[in-house]
Every structure is written in structure tokens, then in C-alpha cells.
Amino acid sequence: xxxxxxxxxxxxGFRAGGIRCGIKAGGDKRDLALICSDTxxxxxxxxxxxxxxxxxxxxxxxxxxxxxIRAVIANSGNANACTGQTGIAAARRMAxxxxxxxxxxxxxxxxxxxxxxxxxxPIERIEAAVDRLAAxxxxxxxGHDAALEAIMTTDTRKKAAAAELAxxxxxxxxxxxxxxxxxxxxxxxxxxxxxxxITTDAAIGAAELDRALRRAVNRSFxxxxxxxxxxxxxxxxxxxxxxxGNPLIAPGGAAYEAFAGALEALCVKLARAMARDGExxxxxxxxxxxxxxxxxxxxxxxxxVAGSSLVKAACFGADANWGRVLCALGxxxxxxxxxxxxxxxxxxxxxxxxxxxxCSVPFSEEDAKQxxxxxxxxxxxxxxxxxxEASAWGCDLSYDYVKINGDYRS
Amino acid sequence: xxxxxxxxxxxxGFRAGGIRCGIKAGGDKRDLALICSDTxxxxxxxxxxxxxxxxxxxxxxxxxxxxxIRAVIANSGNANACTGQTGIAAARRMAxxxxxxxxxxxxxxxxxxxxxxxxxxPIERIEAAVDRLAAxxxxxxxGHDAALEAIMTTDTRKKAAAAELAxxxxxxxxxxxxxxxxxxxxxxxxxxxxxxxITTDAAIGAAELDRALRRAVNRSFxxxxxxxxxxxxxxxxxxxxxxxGNPLIAPGGAAYEAFAGALEALCVKLARAMARDGExxxxxxxxxxxxxxxxxxxxxxxxxVAGSSLVKAACFGADANWGRVLCALGxxxxxxxxxxxxxxxxxxxxxxxxxxxxCSVPFSEEDAKQxxxxxxxxxxxxxxxxxxEASAWGCDLSYDYVKINGDYRS
Numbered sequence: 082x083x084x085x086x087x088x089x090x091x092x093x094g095f096r097a098g099g100i101r102c103g104i105k106a107g108g109d110k111r112d113l114a115l116i117c118s119d120t121x122x123x124x125x126x127x128x129x130x131x132x133x134x135x136x137x138x139x140x141x142x143x144x145x146x147x148x149x150i151r152a153v154i155a156n157s158g159n160a161n162a163c164t165g166q167t168g169i170a171a172a173r174r175m176a177x178x179x180x181x182x183x184x185x186x187x188x189x190x191x192x193x194x195x196x197x198x199x200x201x202x203p204i205e206r207i208e209a210a211v212d213r214l215a216a217x218x219x220x221x222x223x224g225h226d227a228a229l230e231a232i233m234t235t236d237t238r239k240k241a242a243a244a245e246l247a248x249x250x251x252x253x254x255x256x257x258x259x260x261x262x263x264x265x266x267x268x269x270x271x272x273x274x275x276x277x278x279i280t281t282d283a284a285i286g287a288a289e290l291d292r293a294l295r296r297a298v299n300r301s302f303x304x305x306x307x308x309x310x311x312x313x314x315x316x317x318x319x320x321x322x323x324x325x326g327n328p329l330i331a332p333g334g335a336a337y338e339a340f341a342g343a344l345e346a347l348c349v350k351l352a353r354a355m356a357r358d359g360e361x362x363x364x365x366x367x368x369x370x371x372x373x374x375x376x377x378x379x380x381x382x383x384x385x386v387a388g389s390s391l392v393k394a395a396c397f398g399a400d401a402n403w404g405r406v407l408c409a410l411g412x413x414x415x416x417x418x419x420x421x422x423x424x425x426x427x428x429x430x431x432x433x434x435x436x437x438x439x440c441s442v443p444f445s446e447e448d449a450k451q452x453x454x455x456x457x458x459x460x461x462x463x464x465x466x467x468x469x470e471a472s473a474w475g476c477d478l479s480y481d482y483v484k485i486n487g488d489y490r491s
Numbered sequence: 492x493x494x495x496x497x498x499x500x501x502x503x504g505f506r507a508g509g510i511r512c513g514i515k516a517g518g519d520k521r522d523l524a525l526i527c528s529d530t531x532x533x534x535x536x537x538x539x540x541x542x543x544x545x546x547x548x549x550x551x552x553x554x555x556x557x558x559x560i561r562a563v564i565a566n567s568g569n570a571n572a573c574t575g576q577t578g579i580a581a582a583r584r585m586a587x588x589x590x591x592x593x594x595x596x597x598x599x600x601x602x603x604x605x606x607x608x609x610x611x612x613p614i615e616r617i618e619a620a621v622d623r624l625a626a627x628x629x630x631x632x633x634g635h636d637a638a639l640e641a642i643m644t645t646d647t648r649k650k651a652a653a654a655e656l657a658x659x660x661x662x663x664x665x666x667x668x669x670x671x672x673x674x675x676x677x678x679x680x681x682x683x684x685x686x687x688x689i690t691t692d693a694a695i696g697a698a699e700l701d702r703a704l705r706r707a708v709n710r711s712f713x714x715x716x717x718x719x720x721x722x723x724x725x726x727x728x729x730x731x732x733x734x735x736g737n738p739l740i741a742p743g744g745a746a747y748e749a750f751a752g753a754l755e756a757l758c759v760k761l762a763r764a765m766a767r768d769g770e771x772x773x774x775x776x777x778x779x780x781x782x783x784x785x786x787x788x789x790x791x792x793x794x795x796v797a798g799s800s801l802v803k804a805a806c807f808g809a810d811a812n813w814g815r816v817l818c819a820l821g822x823x824x825x826x827x828x829x830x831x832x833x834x835x836x837x838x839x840x841x842x843x844x845x846x847x848x849x850c851s852v853p854f855s856e857e858d859a860k861q862x863x864x865x866x867x868x869x870x871x872x873x874x875x876x877x878x879x880e881a882s883a884w885g886c887d888l889s890y891d892y893v894k895i896n897g898d899y900r901s
Contacts, residue, residue: 133821133829133849163817165830165850198814199851313818390800404608407573408723411543419543420575439543440575441609 083245083255088225091243091259092282094119094324097224098217099231102210104196104203105158111231113207115214116278117152117183118322124150125291126191127298129315136161136168136202137192140176141316144188148287153278153318154179154214155193155232156207157263162313163199171204178208182215191318193276195234195263198313225261232263232276240264240354246343248283249335251327256283258344262302262317262351275302275355277317279347283340284323285330292332293341294319301348304380304473305356319344353474357457362476366396367459370410373469378415380471385413386460387475396458397477401426401449403435406460418465427459428452493655493665498635501653501669502692504529504734507634508627509641512620514606514613515568521641523617525624526688527562527593528732534560535701536601537708539725546571546578546612547602550586551726554598558697563688563728564589564624565603565642566617567673572723573609581614588618592625601728603686605644605673608723635671642673642686650674650764656753658693659745661737666693668754672712672727672761685712685765687727689757693750694733695740702742703751704729711758714790714883715766729754763884767867772886776806777869780820783879788825790881795823796870797885806868807887811836811859813845816870828875837869838862 085091099114126145128138144150154175161168172194177187194202218224229239243259264275279294298317323329330336357365368386373379386392389409395402403424410417424436426449433449434442452458495501509524536555538548554560564585571578582604587597604612628634639649653669674685689704708727733739740746767775778796783789796802799819805812813834820827834846836859843859844852862868 131818131821132823132827133817160814163814163829163846163849163851165848197812198818199846201851313814313821402607404570404573404723407543408541408608411541411723413542417542419573436573436609438575439573441573441611 085243085245085257087222087259088229088241088243088261089116089259089278089280090219090221090225092257092280092324094282094322095259095280096218096220097228098214098219099227099229100210100214100217103206104156111227112156112158113210113214114155114228114231115152115179115218116228116280117218118280118320120322120324121149122151122320122322123285123287123290124148124318124320125287125294126150126316126318127294129313131313133162133313135194135314136164136172137194138314138316139169140172141191141193144176144191147188148291149189150191150318150320151185151189151322152179152183153191153193155276157232157234158196159194159200159202160196160198160314161194161202164201167201171202174204175207178211182211193232193316195232195276195314229261234263236263236358238354238358240351240358242347242350244343244347246339248327248330248339251336253326256281256325256327256340258283258347260347260351262355264355275315275317277302277351279317279319279344281319281321282324283321283330284325284327285321285340289330289332289337290319290321293337293344296341297345297348300345301352304384304471305352305475356474356476359476363479364396364455364477365457366393366475366477367457367472368475369459369461369470369472370464371470372463372465372467373417374467375469376471377469378417379469380473381415382410382413382417382462382464383471383473385409386462387473390478393475393478396453397479399450399453401435401446401453406462407436407439410462410464421465423463425461426452427461428455428457430455495653495655495667497632497669498639498651498653498671499526499669499688499690500629500631500635502667502690502734504692504732505669505690506628506630507638508624508629509637509639510620510624510627513616514566521637522566522568523620523624524565524638524641525562525589525628526638526690527628528690528730530732530734531559532561532730532732533695533697533700534558534728534730535697535704536560536726536728537704539723541723543572543723545604545724546574546582547585547604548724548726549579550582551601551603554586554601557598558701559599560601560728560730561595561599561732562589562593563601563603565686567642567644568606569604569610569612570606570608570724571604571612574611577611581612584614585617588621592621603642603726605642605686605724639671644673646673646768648764648768650761650768652757652760654753654757656749658737658740658749661746663736666691666735666737666750668693668757670757670761672765674765685725685727687712687761689727689729689754691729691731692734693731693740694735694737695731695750699740699742699747700729700731703747703754706751707755707758710755711762714794714881715762715885766884766886769886773889774806774865774887775867776803776885776887777867777882778885779869779871779880779882780874781880782873782875782877783827784877785879786881787879788827789879790883791825792820792823792827792872792874793881793883795819796872797883800888803885803888806863807889809860809863811845811856811863816872817846817849820872820874831875833873835871836862837871838865838867840865
């Protein structure tokens with residue numbers, strides 16, 4: 082699978098742009114983005130499970146129902162959450178302003194917002210800037226980069242990827258998928274404080290796109306935890322414009338599997354990047370559970386370990402305190418076999434078994450420490466003889482997480 | 492309600508002691524405790540919900556079934572968890588050694604352990620010390636203090652209480668209840684890394700004691716969260732020896748209500764003390780939810796807020812970021828009415844409403860900061876018009892939590 086340049090602009094027929102309109106306090110950071118397709122799209126979206134839903138989520142859910150979203154306008158610096166009817170009116174206004182500039186209907190436009198909760202969105206600043214935003218749209222990597230910068234908050238790295246793949250049974254050229262995500266705190270399974278925008282030039286039906294997106298999100302962003310807090314604003318949107326000219330991807334066929342597999346791989350890559358960029362994180366922690374009764378059970382167990390404050394703090398301190406891994410498996414809420422459970426810490430420098438059959442085994446603390454000091458650490462648990470396996474991603478819990486979140490609004 | 496001195500030794504007919512036997516690394520800290528009644532008891536106990544259960548829990552569950560526990564031997568410095576059959580044999584040995592010294596049966600003896608997971612318990616050190624332990628038993632506050640010291644790990648404060656109350660309808664003198672707890676990390680609803688020992692001289696049946704204990708634990712220790720980690724070793728044990736000579740407390744009568752209410756108040760007091768002593772905690776956070784559909788819903792909502800890393804970090808930073816409170820209510824998993832929700836921060840210096848009907852209201856950041864800097868902060872949320880209300884207790888998330896848990900074993 083090739084990795085083309087350009088992120089969300091890698092697929093044909095998409096443009097992106099990002100500017101500063103003055104929502105983010107101080108500095109000269111971009112805070113307003115637009116990503117759109119030249120032609121109509123089919124779309125699919127996954128939204129936060131939080132019962133408190135930001136105004137943009139309510140509006141995007143409504144617009145997304147028809148499966149025809151072809152543009153998304155996004156701001157950072159303000160979540161437009163807990164802002165009441167005024168907030169909803171502001172989110173609608175964002176959609177209609179973007180649609181007007183692009184000559185499409187407001188119903189074809191989604192709205193994403195991220196930032197502080199409970200502060201009224203300064204819609205007049207967006208209003209004053211929207212023409213400039215539309216004028217900034219660009220078909221190349223520059224447009225993608227500007228849009229991505231404009232949705233970042235405490236993110237320290239740009240998180241984007243793209244893939245090119247030939248679809249089995251298609252005489253047309255390869256199709257492309259591009260994606261950008263933001264998110265680094267308030268991140269927990271069932272969608273992070275994340276905005277994810279996925280573009281593709283593949284020709285695919287809305288139902289198949291929806292199915293592929295849900296599978297991909299379930300195996301990637303929903304297996305990610307930074308701090309256990311599920312946000313009010315999470316949204317992952319996929320738009321497919323068919324510009325690649327492939328025959329429409331049929332349900333369940335080889336082309337569908339190829340497309341869905343590529344989409345999943347892309348999302349997993351970005352979920353890992355989000356964990357690595359978790360607020361204050363010094364290292365990426367991958368927890369892999371095997372031998373569970375089902376994939377879903379394995380995922381629940383893996384997320385429980387990845388989300389344990391004590392496991393995270395032990396990783397920060399490079400302390401091979403595997404008892405905390407067993408403990409976190411134990412309170413995950415799904416069955417497994419403690420007395421058949423083994424745990425191994427693995428990294429680039431090797432791997433060390435620390436627990437077998439639920440009990441301690443002798444191991445070199447020095448080797449374990451070496452592994453835990455690496456930038457990417459894997460915790461491998463085998464929890465029985467079942468067929469279920471899954472990975473989850475998280476990060477260590479550091480002083481900097483506390484620092485960043487002790488004074489976020491100031 | 493009077494508060495007599497002496498903790499678990501306040502009720503008549505109980506003795507306690509604590510010594511150093513050498514399980515805890517370095518220093519001269521006590522690490523082995525014994526608490527017992529002179530005469531037979533009825534008993535009740537609540538154990539961890541973790542699927543990984545320490546050896547002492549398995550043994551204490553078995554012995555506890557008959558409801559006749561009258562002594563508990565406890566060690567700190569080693570959790571005797573994930574230690575396999577050897578661990579179970581060690582826990583049994585602890586019970587039988589203590590029983591032998593006291594001239595009672597092993598089945599009347601419970602075992603509590605707390606400390607690092609996955610390290611074999613050095614049973615020979617306990618064996619060498621058990622006669623000295625029995626000789627140290629004392630009927631007064633000194634015995635209580637020594638026993639309490641011997642079960643502490645990262646605790647920075649002694650957490651104990653006692654109550655004396657006259658039972659309605661009893662011509663005998665008042666009854667007393669005494670309690671000690673330990674626990675400061677790996678603490679989350681469904682029982683903390685806690686050991687709780689409750690003694691009483693009230694005459695009460697095993698079924699009533701069990702019912703009163705479960706209600707008290709549900710409204711106290713199960714509404715406590717320090718770090719979201721439910722331990723493998725949690726246990727709260729209550730022993731009643733009837734030495735007060737009151738008529739047996741009848742099910743559901745006024746005497747039962749008085750006894751159960753006093754027990755609950757005692758447990759709430761100790762749960763608050765545990766939250767205040769949470770690892771690295773600078774302040775106690777009480778979250779009170781009103782207007783939920785039921786008490787249970789209110790408790791789930793309150794615990795979700797008390798357990799949110801982002802709320803905890805905001806409290807550490809004295810940042811009135813109320814959006815995180817709304818967000819944590821939103822992912823608690825039970826219904827409420829976001830658009831009717833109000834939030835108030837309260838402390839000794841006053842209280843400030845920060846959110847009404849789910850939206851921001853103007854408030855003085857200076858006043859809010861003043862409140863959040865206090866040692867005890869209350870977050871009050873009204874989430875609708877229902878009858879359900881409950882409180883939960885937690886603490887802020889500080890640099891010191893990360894420090895303590897980054898290097899626990901070393």
C-alpha cells in the first residue's frame with residue numbers, strides 16, 4: 082500500500098485550507114479550517130457517546146443523516162459546548178456560511194469545534210473571516226497542512242496519513258484515502274476529544290462507507306485512552322466523492338474488504354499517533370490481549386490496562402510493576418482466567434516475561450527497566466485459551482499531564 | 492452521638508496490637524497487626540469486586556461464610572496477590588497461627604494483606620513474630636494505634652473513628668462501634684485498596700450486621716475514588732461481640748436503624764478521610780448530585796465527576812473549568828437532563844454558581860479560585876427534577892500522585 086503525500090488532499094477532488102480568525106487566545110495560531118470536495122459525496126460519521134453533546138455535534142448529526150456531507154468547517158479554541166440555543170444557532174450559521182461560499186447547501190456541510198467548554202462561540206469572528214477561509218482553499222499538501230494546524234489544540238504533533246490502493250476488479254487507477262485527526266487530552270474509548278476528517282476518491286455507497294467507518298473506528302479510536310474522559314465534541318467524518326472512477330464498491334466483495342482494510346489500517350496508525358501525542362506523554366503504550374473469549378472481551382481487557390492510572394504511572398517511572406496489569410485486567414468487568422494469565426513487557430530492545438500462570442516469574446529488573454524506558458512499550462497479556470485478541474493504545478501518566486490540565490483555560 | 496477514644500478498642504471486649512516483623516522494606520515501620528474479640532462474634536464482610544483476588548481474600552471469604560469471625564491478622568508491605576497456591580497456603584498459615592495464639596479456631600480468623608502485588612509473602616517472618624504479636628495485644632488506644640500503624644502503606648494519616656450511641660428500647664448502657672481503615676491509592680468504587688476493620692459490642696444477628704454493613708459500605712467506601720483502580724485486596728470486616736448487653740437488635744426496628752445509621756456515619760467519615768489522604772492529594776473533593784432519577788443514578792453521576800482526571804487536575808490547578816464537570820456527568824452512563832443542569836463550587840469561604848440550565852453564567856473567577864484553593868471543595872450539581880441525591884468523594888490529581896506511583900516498588 083503506497084503512502085501518498087497531502088493527507089486529506091491526497092484523494093482527487095478535495096481541497097483544504099486553514100486561517101486565523103481570532104478565536105484562539107493570543108499568538109498567531111490558525112483556528113478555522115475548511116475541507117471540501119469539488120463534487121457531491123456520500124458520507125458517514127461517528128459521533129461522541131457523551132450525553133452532553135456540543136452544538137456542532139447536534140447540527141452535524143442532523144446534516145449527516147442524509148449521508149451527503151461534502152464539506153466540513155472546523156474551529157479550534159472553543160468547543161461550542163454547553164452554550165445552549167445560542168450555540169446551536171452559531172453552529173448552524175457556520176454551516177450556512179461555509180455552504181454559501183462553496184455554492185452548496187448547508188445540509189451538505191458538517192461543523193466541528195474543539196476547545197474550551199461553556200464559553201460562547203465568537204461567531205462574528207468566523208463570519209468576518211469565512212470569505213478569506215474559502216479563498217485559502219488549496220488542492221495540495223499546503224491546504225491540508227493549514228487545515229490541520231487550524232484544528233489542533235494541545236496537540237504537539239501533526240497527525241495525518243494517506244493511503245493509495247488498487248481495488249481488486251477495478252480497471253480504473255488506484256483509489257486514495259486521506260485523513261487528519263486532532264486530539265490529545267479528554268481522550269477515551271467511544272471517541273476521543275477528537276476531530277477526524279477522512280476523504281476518499283473511491284466510489285462507494287453510503288451504507289458501505291458507514292460500515293467500513295464504524296469497523297475502522299471501533300478498532301482504532303475506540304481502543305485509545307489517554308485520560309478516561311470522553312469528550313462532548315468527538316466526531317469522525319468520512320467523505321467519498323468517487324473521483325477515482327472505480328466501479329462502485331459492492332457490499333461484502335473483495336474490493337470492499339480491500340477498502341475497509343486500508344481505512345482501518347489508516348485509523349489504527351492515527352490512533353497510535355494520538356496516544357503517542359497524549360497530553361504530557363513520554364511514551365506510547367500498546368496493550369495486546371490474547372486468549373480472551375472474544376475480540377470484544379479482549380478489547381475491554383486491553384483498554385482497562387491502557388487506562389489504569391497506576392499502570393500509566395508505573396510506565397512513566399519505568400517500573401515493571403506487573404501486578405497492576407493483573408489488577409487492571411481483574412476490574413475490567415469481563416471474564417478471563419487469572420490463573421492462566423501471563424504478562425510480558427516488550428520493546429525494540431527485547432521482551433521480558435514477568436508473570437506466568439498468574440504468578441511472578443524471576444526476571445531481570447534491569448532488562449525490564451530498559452524496555453520501559455523506550456519510546457514505544459508493549460504490554461502483552463495472554464489471559465486464557467480463547468480465540469479473542471485485540472490491542473488498545475494509551476500513554477504514560479506524567480507530571481506534564483497534571484501541569485497541562487491543571488491550568489488549561491489560563 | 493459521642494465519639495469515644497480508642498478506635499477498634501473502644502467497644503468492650505476487643506484487643507489490638509501491631510509490631511514489626513520485617514515485611515516492609517527498610518526502616519522500623521510496623522507491618523503486622525492483630526485485632527480480636529475476647530468472646531465469640533457474629534461477623535459480616537465485604538470483599539473486592541476485582542476478578543483477581545488476593546490469597547487472603549479467598550481465605551477470608553471462605554472463613555467469613557459462617558459469619559463467626561472474631562479475629563483478623565493483617566500485614567502490610569505485601570499484598571499476597573498473584574502468588575498462586577503458595578500464597579493461599581501462606582494466607583491459611585497466617586490464620587491458623589493467629590488462631591492458635593488466641594485459642595480459637597482458624598475458621599474464626601480473617602486475614603488481610605496490603606502492599607506490592609506478585610511478590611511471595613515471607614511467611615517465615617510472620618511465623619517468627621506471631622507470639623510477639625499476640626503478646627502485644629492491648630485493650631486500649633495504644634493497641635489500636637499500633638495495629639493501625641501496622642496496616643498503613645502510603646497512607647500519611649491515621650484514619651480511625653468510634654461512636655457511642657444509646658439504642659432505643661435498650662435498658663442496658665450505650666453500645667459502641669469502632670473502626671480503622673487504611674487506603675490511599677488504587678482506590679475506586681467497589682472497594683478501595685482498603686482494609687477496614689469495624690468492631691462493635693452491640694448484640695446483633697449476623698444477617699442484620701451484614702445488611703447494615705452493606706448499606707454503610709455502599710454509601711461510603713463505594714462512593715470514593717482516588718485513581719479509578721479497584722484493588723485485588725479490598726476488605727471491610729465487621730465483628731460484633733454483644734458485650735454491651737443490649738437486647739438483640741431486631742430486624743428493621745428503631746434500634747436497627749439507630750445502629751445502621753451510626754455505622755454508616757462512621758464509614759462516611761472514614762471514606763472522606765481516605766479521599767483527603769489520597770496519594771498526592773492536596774484537597775478533598777466532595778461531589779454532590781441532586782435531582783437525579785434515583786439515589787443510585789445520583790451516585791453514578793457523582794462518582795463520574797469525582798473520578799475524572801480532568802476535573803481532578805483542574806481542582807489541583809484551582810481552575811474553575813466547570814465544562815469538565817458537565818462532560819463527566821455526560822459520560823457517566825446514566826440519564827440526566829443536561830439542559831436543566833446547574834453547577835456550583837462551594838467551600839468555607841462561600842459558593843459560586845458557574846453553570847445554570849447547562850450553560851455558562853457570569854461568575855467571579857477570583858471567588859471561584861479562592862474556593863478551589865481551600866482544603867475541602869464541594870462540587871454541587873443539580874441534574875434535573877428527580878428525587879435522587881448522593882455524594883461521592885475524591886481528591887485532586889497532583890504531581891505527587893505521579894511521583895508516588897511512578898516508582899512505588901523501589
